[in-house]
Amino acid sequence: MIKITNLEKFYRTEEVETIALNKLSMEVNTGEFVAIMGPSGCGKSTLLNILGMLDDPDAGSYVFNGTEIAHFNERKRADLRKHNIGFVFQSFNLIDELTVFENVELPLIYTGVSSADRVKRVEEVLDKMQIMHRRNHYPQQLSGGQQQRVAIARAVVNKPKLILADEPTGNLDSSNGNEVMELLTDLNEQGTTIIMVTHSEHDARYSHRIIRLLDGQTVMENIMV
């Protein structure tokens, strides 16, 4: 599904140039659950952003489902992104002014799904995430765990092929964290590819494979059994 080769990304200020990704290569197959780990500043968020098409690389190749997209402009990337990728963030990033239902509905609106279909699909996914009873609440009325479940519902409502999770349990206590990891595992088992950035060895154990980064390079890969 994903193949990156010699990917490079620099951050420049007037005097300093920081290498975030240093000729990084990796591959992720469809249906895999991959965890990316490493110390702060190793480049894992940068990698996730590039994989999520929120950012573009300075050099190297990024092939997504057989298409080279490293040179895509923002518009093309956005289009590809909205049909293929769902995001889950540490801080949930729900829109405060919208209800649970409306937050989950939003991606469907932007991809032009009809109103009747939207209701059906949102209800379906809320049911699956066991948050249906909270559909008319606003994010600030929910617990952290519930908010993250809504965020995951929003990430999957468009049936993306790939979910990118950036420390999805980072703001949760352990029991809520475990629930979220179970949800992701379920999704993965139903065929969604998942790439997750995490600091937590515990969370990483849910994955099939751990890629460890240091200074923008892969230093180790662990295959989980």
Place this chain on the structure above:
Amino acid sequence: MIKNYLKTAWRNILGNKFYASINVAGLTVGLVVGLFMLLWVQDELSYDRFNTKADKIYKIGIVGGTGISKQIFNNIIAPVATYAKAEIPDVQDAVRVMNIGSAPFRYKDKVFYEDNFAFTDPSYFSVFDFNLIDGDKRHPFADNNSVVITKEIAAKYFGKEDPIGKVVTLGQDEQLKVTGVIPDYPANSSLKYRILLPLSRFNDLAYIKNKKTYDNKTFISTMDADWSMFGFQTFLLLKPNATMSVAALEKRLQAIHERNKPEDAPVPYLSQPLPQMHLYQADGTDGGMSTVRTFGIVAIMILVIACINYVNLSTARSMLRAKEVSMRKIIGAGKFQLFLQFMAETTMLFVIAAVFAFALMFVLLPYYNQFSGKQITLSLSNYNMWLCIGVTLLGTLTASSIYPALLLSSFEPLKALKGKVTIGIGNAAFRRILVVLQFAVSVVLIIGTLIIGKQLKFIREKNLGYDKENVIGFTMRGDMVSKYDVIKNELAKNPSVVSVTRAGRDLVTGGNSTGDNDWDGKPANSNMWFNQIYADKDILSFFKMKLADGAGFTGAVADSAHFLINETAVKEMGLKNPIGARLRVQTVNGTIIGVVKDFHFNTMHRKIEPAVFQYKPNDCWKLYIKTTGRGAQSAIASAEQVWKQYNGDIPFNYVFLDDSFKKLYSDDRRTGSLFNIFSGIAIIISCLGLFGLATYSAQVKTREIGIRKVLGASVARIIGLLATEFMVLIVIAIVIAVPIGWYAMNAWLQDFAYKVSVTWTVFVLAGCGATLIALATISIQSVKAALANPVRSLKNGE
């Protein structure tokens, strides 16, 4: 999709009630004031355009006098219209109107004093859109005893009865039969004569029955042979296919005049398109247009300030919405979709503001009309008004929505999510420019207010050269003039009456002029005109006017060949020794016996012109009573009693000279009051904008302030840090505003012949005022930011 936009917009407004209120308040106030002013401008510009032939109708005037006595005459002689129609092929028709002013009309037991009473040609009803709605359209006047009235007058006199054929009495015994009714005039008509008599009646009375003469020798057979009486407003209607230029028309008219009365040459003619009559003088110079233009500009400025205010507040707050925008982008929102979303938000806020604005306008309309002297109604049928409102709303909406929408929809999601909000230097600089602009406008308005106030005070307090305090005046009627001495004695019995005199004209507002004069040593090229003041012997003492030289009238028979002239006349005539010099004014040959110190017998907009006093007690129709002030009511009662003895039930009308004087400057005072309001509002809205920017700045700098505080900065220093940033902007605004204000106000003062000088204190005052107001506004946010707990701000700033 739209539903979602509106839903989000509405919740955003509810969720940020404070900011939404500031935004709505700013826009509402801006819209109310802007719209009111633009409606005023539109109304002023619409004058007389309702006449379908407006672009082919020209008002004719002439230029009289040279040098300081140069004047424009809006009333010309009667024959020009007749000759023009006969001799100039492009002229289709002509209308003359002779304004009589006020006269009493009687129907059964009702008596009314009518102000807008005139003699006119029958063409009045076909050249203008004043067609008869009742009566014979082809012959509005059946004969010389006919009268045409407006619907309003018909209702006033006859109620629901059919007005046609009814007989009303003019004055004591002139019987007039109503032969036509015209609709009431639109509020934006310059011509508003409500009672119209045939001009042929005037001809009959003045020339045929009364044998008009200027020298007691030659009798003038008809008004079309009278080349001396300047009493007719004259309009020419050109043919639809007329090709004649305005200049050519004026030349032809001049030629007609000079051919028939060579001694008047040169007498340049002026022709003015009807729609210009309201805002321009006959010679094309300003007659109110500059005020209209100023108001138009100020209206747009206020709307711009309101827009800037909105833009500033919404972009300042945009950083708080960065997360939302980014999230929407990440989950698939396109830039255009986001753009539409923010447009929808602005539109919604705008609709709320517009609804408030309309409600407010509706409530304020009666006060506005009273204040502005307009009769504007928010009726659905007024197409032009709604067009004006529509364009204003759309323009304001566009101006305030596009930039914030573009800015918000262009956030880079990644950076915004990380908290690195991308409101860069460029954007902040843009916002600063807007604030500078706002304040520059406000400062210009403050400067305007101060200078207008100063000038009005100057007019109020300037020594006029005569005493108008506690003087009432009225026009005598019928036998009163011949019984003047009896009346004077009668009035003098009342201890509240200090003194009584009479004159031929109102000293405050002006009157007749003549260019028909001659004196020893008059230069061949001089065409000097005199303002004529017919007076009784005691006029100087009554009005406390001073003699610069010679003596006043004594009331001796010889005084009828004596003249008093003012200092300006002496200067203009070039007289070294005026006393005893020979002077002829019209048919009177005599000598100058005194020089009166200059006094302001016109508005301060005009220089003091040459004036001549003539002892003509029998032509003095104005009676003046000086009262003790406290006893004014008693003096008025005495005057009314006397009036009744001579005029029966005809109502008694009088004016205080102070009031006529105030009326002279009513436009100026209105401009002054409006400027007070405008600058106040501009400042309020600008402060809202500044408040927004200060809020934004405090938010952006929360972290910086936290760090500084941790490092030991005092609250005062932090306030200083925040305030300095804005004070720089205010200073720049002042620097920009001062020359503009200076230029604009000098231009305004140009319109006054007597004016205050524009001193630097005005600018210092305006600058300090703006600075203090701005400082107060900024302090609210700065103090709040400076007092915030650094631990919290550092945590949030992460």
